[in-house]
Amino acid sequence: MQSPQTLAEKVWNAHVVRHGEGEGEARQPDLIYIDLHLLHEVTSPQAFEGLRLAGRKLRRPDLTIATEDHNTPTLDIDKPIADLTSRTQIFTLRDNCKEFGVRLHSLGDKEQGIVHVVGPQLGLTQPGMTVVCGDSHTSTHGAFGALAFGIGTSEVEHVMATQSLSLKPFKTMSINVEGTLKPGVTSKDIILAVIAKIGTGGGQGYVLEYRGSAIRALSMDARMTICNMSIEAGARAGMIAPDETTFEYVKGRPHAPEGDDWDAAVDYWKTLQSDEGARFDNEVFLNADELEPFVTWGTNPGQGVSLSSNVPVPEDFEDENDRKACERALTYMGLTGGTPMKEIRVDTVFLGSCTNSRMEDLRAAAEIVKGREKDPQIRMIVVPGSARVRLEAEAEGLDKIFKDFGAEWRFAGCSMCLGMNPDQLAEGERCASTSNRNFEGRQGKGGRTHLVSPLVAAATAIRGTLASPSDIANTPVSA
Numbered sequence: 246m247q248s249p250q251t252l253a254e255k256v257w258n259a260h261v262v263r264h265g266e267g268e269g270e271a272r273q274p275d276l277i278y279i280d281l282h283l284l285h286e287v288t289s290p291q292a293f294e295g296l297r298l299a300g301r302k303l304r305r306p307d308l309t310i311a312t313e314d315h316n317t318p319t320l321d322i323d324k325p326i327a328d329l330t331s332r333t334q335i336f337t338l339r340d341n342c343k344e345f346g347v348r349l350h351s352l353g354d355k356e357q358g359i360v361h362v363v364g365p366q367l368g369l370t371q372p373g374m375t376v377v378c379g380d381s382h383t384s385t386h387g388a389f390g391a392l393a394f395g396i397g398t399s400e401v402e403h404v405m406a407t408q409s410l411s412l413k414p415f416k417t418m419s420i421n422v423e424g425t426l427k428p429g430v431t432s433k434d435i436i437l438a439v440i441a442k443i444g445t446g447g448g449q450g451y452v453l454e455y456r457g458s459a460i461r462a463l464s465m466d467a468r469m470t471i472c473n474m475s476i477e478a479g480a481r482a483g484m485i486a487p488d489e490t491t492f493e494y495v496k497g498r499p500h501a502p503e504g505d506d507w508d509a510a511v512d513y514w515k516t517l518q519s520d521e522g523a524r525f526d527n528e529v530f531l532n533a534d535e536l537e538p539f540v541t542w543g544t545n546p547g548q549g550v551s552l553s554s555n556v557p558v559p560e561d562f563e564d565e566n567d568r569k570a571c572e573r574a575l576t577y578m579g580l581t582g583g584t585p586m587k588e589i590r591v592d593t594v595f596l597g598s599c600t601n602s603r604m605e606d607l608r609a610a611a612e613i614v615k616g617r618e619k620d621p622q623i624r625m626i627v628v629p630g631s632a633r634v635r636l637e638a639e640a641e642g643l644d645k646i647f648k649d650f651g652a653e654w655r656f657a658g659c660s661m662c663l664g665m666n667p668d669q670l671a672e673g674e675r676c677a678s679t680s681n682r683n684f685e686g687r688q689g690k691g692g693r694t695h696l697v698s699p700l701v702a703a704a705t706a707i708r709g710t711l712a713s714p715s716d717i718a719n720t721p722v723s724a
């Protein structure tokens with residue numbers, strides 16, 4: 246009998262074209278088949294150029310899909326793109342996709358949006374697949390039980406040419422989250438707590454498999470938030486075993502299997518779970534009942550605390566490097582150790598990014614701001630993850646709720662997650678952001694980022710200081 250396998254091992258083994266020879270450390274890489282290759286404008290130009298120089302074609306244009314996201318403006322999308330670099334990037338992608346026969350969703354197209362929002366939404370991302378993209382947050386697609394990971398530009402070229410990749414198997418780590426989340430606590434808080442626990446390097450070389458009753462209870466949108474940020478713990482990928490929630494999400498989407506194919510697919514997908522007794526290289530346990538809204542105070546996603554606690558002081562850390570990192574982060578963030586997190590005043594609230602820009606995120610935030618007043622000094626920007634999310638949100642009237650509240654309702658893209666377009670923080674500006682990275686200068690030179698959930702983002706826009714939904718429960722609501 247075959248020994249018990251983890252979910253990651255099952256998906257891996259189902260895609261081996263050729264096993265690498267040797268044992269242990271000396272083992273050669275396996276050749277892995279790739280089911281879906283996603284492209285965007287930032288990491289594809291050199292790969293296309295490489296193919297062109299070598300006189301090669303794209304091996305499987307039908308398994309390749311591109312969208313414009315990082316450099317796209319979120320205002321005036323019907324006008325020429327003003328920023329020269331952005332315009333060049335986008336036009337290069339358009340030319341390349343035309344030349345190599347790749348389906349592209351351009352600005353203005355109904356299916357345009359952040360690559361990690363678009364794949365699942367179209368039903369392209371399915372359980373048991375191998376999914377790659379020249380983008381670290383490809384881990385998002387692991388929420389479907391796919392083995393999905395970011396690759397470098399030379400690997401992008403390799404996949405374009407061969408539809409395969411040469412890789413050594415990843416180690417496996419199980420992240421068990423048991424219990425029930427309290428109201429106001431979300432999957433964003435789970436993942437921020439996981440990263441604070443294992444550190445930004447804790448997942449290095451691993452595929453993280455999120456398991457346990459708290460994970461099973463999450464919607465697909467919420468699962469994607471968790472898998473999305475696996476990379477912020479240094480992991481290669483994050484996965485969640487597919488279940489009824491997954492099947493229900495995929496069913497009926499444009500690229501989902503139909504009829505008998507659907508039944509056969511679900512039968513197979515049901516086998517995609519870690520076997521009883523499967524051995525993980527590492528295990529982590531977290532109690533969902535104890536979790537509170539979690540926010541970052543520093544300049545990496547691991548520098549986070551419960552919203553109800555204080556900004557740490559360097560002496561809180563035993564390790565000399567952690568102490569130094571704390572000192573440096575406090576200086577950059579303009580914070581004094583010991584300050585209650587809830588007293589930190591912010592200037593901007595950004596609701597968006599591939600972490601938290603799907604329907605459920607927008608609905609949750611809209612429910613909080615509805616009929617309430619925004620703090621007059623706060624600028625709030627709402628950027629749906631895709632054009633389709635924007636349309637759906639408008640059909641539900643969410644745009645109106647946000648606009649009445651005083652927030653800006655934008656077109657889809659990466660936007661202020663990394664400021665490769667005009668959506669940036671000014672020097673010294675402080676932002677409560679639903680994105681995934683709080684590195685120095687990430688949202689604009691000198692900008693200061695606090696990573697938060699959509700609920701905390703919404704409550705913060707009302708109170709003006711970092712806040713949870715329970716903090717604004719007594720603020721007046723108009724009809």
Ligand SMILES: CC(C)[C@H](C(=O)O)[C@@H](O)C(=O)O
Nearest residue numbers: 287288315379380381382663
């Ligand atoms: C531009 C791209 C290579 C990058 C990534 O890989 O993650 C970006 O999406 C990011 O979030 O920093």
Ligand code: SF4
Nearest residue numbers: 382598599659662663
């Ligand atoms: S939204 Fe942010 S994290 Fe996601 S792909 Fe775009 S830049 Fe990267």
